[in-house]
Amino acid sequence: MLHRLHRISALLISLYILGHLTNHLIALEGVQAHIAFMKSYRQIYRAALVEPLLLGCALFQVGSGITFIARRWGQRHGFFDRAQAISGGYLAFFLLFHVGAVLYGRTVPGLDTNFYFAAAGLHLGKFPLFFAPYYALAVTAYFTHVACGLRWLLRERLPPPLRDRAALGVMSLGLLLGVTIVATFSGAFYPVRIPAAYCFSGC
Template identity: 35%
Template structure:
C-alpha cells in the first residue's frame, strides 16, 4: 500500500474523532457544564482500550506519513489550495505531536482529568493566552484547510453551480467561523473561565 493511501485511511480515522471533538467544543458556547457532560458521554465511545489504540495509532501513522509526503510534494506545489493542503498538514502534524504529548502527560504523569479545564487553562490565563489562542485557533483552521485542499484535489465537478475551487473556499470559510465560535466558547466569550485549583500546575501557580 502506498504512503498516500495509508495517509488517506489514517486521515479518515482521525477526522471522525476530530469532528466529534470539535462538536464537543462547540457545546462550550452554552456553558462549561454542557461541554463536560457531552465529553463524558463521548468518552464512553472513544476512551476505551480498543478505540483509543486505533485513534492513537492513526495519529502516529498520520504524522509519519504526512511528514514523508510533505518532503516529497512541497517543491511541486502549484495551486493555492495545494499549498494550503501541504502547509496545513505540516502544522497539524506538529500540533498533534504536542497536543497528544500534553494529553498523555496530563493523564498519566500529572494524574489530571483532561477535560474542559485542562484544555482551557492556558486559553484563559494571561499571558499564556497570547500563545494558546492563536495556537488552538490555527490548528482548527488548519484542519479545515487540509480538508479544503483534499476536496479541491479530488472533486472534479460542480455542485450547485459551484466549482471545486469555490466549494473549497466555502469549507475554509466554515473553518474560520467554527474557529471563532470555539474560541468564544472556550473563553466564555472572552470573559474568562474560572479554572479549578488542581489545574494551576498547568499555568505555573
Template identity: 75%
Template sequence: MLHKLHRASALLISLYILVHLANHLLALGGVEEHIAFMDSYRNIYRNALVEPLLLACVLFQVGSGMTFIIRRIGQRRGFFDRAQAVSGAYLAFFFLFHIGAILYGRTVQGVDTNFFFAAAGLQPGAYPAFFMPYYTLAVVAYFTHLACALRWLLRRRFTPRVLDRAAAGAMVLGLLLAVTVVATFSGAFYPVEIPAEYCLGDC
C-alpha cells in the same frame, strides 16, 4: 498505496475530530454541558481497542503526511496545493504537541483532561498569546487540509470554479468555528473559573 492508507486513516481521525469539535461547541451552553457530553463519548474513544488504534492512525498520518510534503518540496503550484502542505505540516505539529500534552496531563499530572485543561492556557493570567493562535490555527488547518484534499479528489466531477469556492467556504467555516471555540474557552461568553489543579498562571 500510501495515499490510500493516508485517506483511510484520515477518515477515522476525522470522525473523532468532528465529534470533538461538536463537543467544544456545546460549551456555548456551559461548562457542565461540555463535560457531560465528553464523559459520555469517552466510553467509546478511550476504549482499550479504539484509543490505541486512534493513536496509531495519528502517528501514521503524521509520518505519511510529512513524507508527502518532503517528496514534493519545490513541486507544488497554486494556492490550494501549497495550502494543503502548509496545513498538513501544522496539523502534524499540533497532533504531536497536543496528544503529548494530553497524555502527560493524564499520566503524570493526574488531572482530568476536560474543558478546564484546554481553557487554562487561554485565561488572561496564563499564556493566551500562545494558546489562542495554537488552537485557532489547528481548526483552520484541519478544514483547509480537508478542503484541499476533497478539491483534488473531486477535480474530475466539478469545475475548478465550483471547487475553489467550496474549498474557500470550508476554510471560512473552519475559521468561524475556531474563533467561536477559542472565545468560549477564553471566557468571552460567560466567566470561566479554572480549578487550582489546572492553573498555568494567575488563577
C-alpha cells in the same frame, strides 16, 4: 499505497474529530454541558480497542504527512496545493503537541483532561498569546486540509470555479469554528474560573 492509507486513516481520525469539535461547540451552552458530553463520548473513544487505534492513526498521519511534504518540497504551485502542504504541516505539529500534552496531563499530574485543561492555557498569564492562535489555527488547518483534499479528489466531477468556491467556503467555516471555540473557552460568552489543579503557573 501510502496515499491510500493516509486517506483511510484521515477518515478514521475525522470520525473522532467531528465528535471532538461538536463537543467543543457544546461549550457554548456552558462548561457543565461540555463536561457531560465529553464523559459520554469518552466511553467510545477511550474504549480499549478504539483509543490505541485512534492514537496510532494520529501518529501514522503525522509520519505519512511529513513524508508527502518532504517528497514534493519546492514543487508545489498554486494556492490550494500550497495550502494543503502548509495546513498538513501545521496539523502534524499540532497533533504531536496536543496529544502529547493530553497524555502527559492524564498520566503525570493525573489530571482530568476536560474543558478546564484546554481552557487553562487561554486564561493564565501570557499563555493565551500562544494558545489562542494555536487552537484556532488547528481547527482552520483541519478544515483547510480536508477542503484541499476533497477539491483534488473531485477534480473530474466538478467544474474548477465551483470546486474552488466550495473549498474556500469549507476553509472559512473552519476559521469561524476555530475562533468560536477559542472565544468560548476564553470566557467571551460566560465567565470561566480555572480550578487550582489546572493552574500550572498560578491563577
